[in-house]
Amino acid sequence: MAKNDLTTGERINWKNFAICFLVSLGQIAFGYPASIIGTTLGEPSFLIYMSILNAETGELTTSGNQLIGAMSGVFQAGAVLGVLFASWVMDRYGRKAGMIYCAVFSLVGGALLCGSINVAMFIVARFLAGIGSWGFLAVTPTYCAELAPPKHRGFFVGMNGINIALGYGLASYMGMAFFYAPYGEAQWRGPLGIALLWPFMMLIIIALPFVPESPRFLLMRGRIEEAREVTMRLHSVKGDPDQEFARAEFYQMSKQTEFDRTLDPSWMEMFRRPSYRKRTFMAMGFAFIGQSTAVLVINNYGPLQYAALGFETEDQLRLQCGWISVGVIFNAVGALLMDKFGRRPLMLFGVFGCCVCLIIEAAMVGAFAEGPNAGENKVGLAFGVVAFYAFLAVYSVGIDVCGVVWYSEVL
Structure with a gap:
């Protein structure tokens, strides 16, 4: 290819960029409901309403920890079905149809969450919301990768990572804002209700006349x-x-x-054909490593972890907002660096950086948040918070934003 062609290939069609940006906003419809459980579980009014916290003693009920775990984990259980069916809908009916599928489940699950009157209803609603929300995680990066020019694919697809973090951030900000609402159901129903805005927004974006079907699907x-x-x-x-x-x-x-x-595009062929199997295991392996960093544990139980470090409810929510903001900033940094330094160096940096930060965090908790002198060393406790923040910075640059690009490219 001639030098002039290379220069041409490096230029950006801003209409293409605008479409990829708008579609990448679907990751807010994933990130917000995925993260809102963290601030919800930090609201005493929610825990008391759901009979998880004893209003008189201020302690969790006998089944409190199990119910909190179910509320958090069932969202990921819905993700399994959500991603599998979203993939099938995308291949059969198109990428835009995949986004509609995700939006419908997100709206149904989100509405039931906002209107939940007991624990059972809340858990079922979290499952349905997980189907739709996690489906977006599969659909919009695929769409953006198929529209993006090769020279800028890292940036175009990386916008999905930025909006994942933005969704997390908005959830924390809304949780903090509604903390100051009058004590009662509005403190947690309000943030849950706002989750309905993002899938509805995606339905509007998909309906815009200048947002096309993926040309690869059309072919x-x-x-x-x-x-x-x-x-x-x-x-x-x-x-x-x-x-x-x-x-x-x-x-x-x-x-x-x-x-x-x-070629045979069946699920069985993914594991039967050696070249497919290698790429499938590579993608699944890195996704497994990314989730094994405990990022969702830190996100979902953030306020509870800050409580263990000795911080009160208001400070817990403030620290959660600050933590999420780090993710928004460093996802953007990763998207900008990816096309220059490549995927692999940033991915290695992310994995090893997360490991170091978690070791430091575990040491701070073990030394200063537990035992007879727990909570006395304020410097040590503050350093535990710093380790959480540093963790999300390296995770965002090397795992979060790199992952959504690398999965689409390797497959």
């Missing part, structure tokens, strides 16, 4: 002229009068689709 369905029109519109750039870059992108997509049609 797989034999809708060649539609795919060509979308590709030329989204990959045309100024300074390329013959639009050679857009033509080259469409040619590459077409040839790849011709080859893909000769």
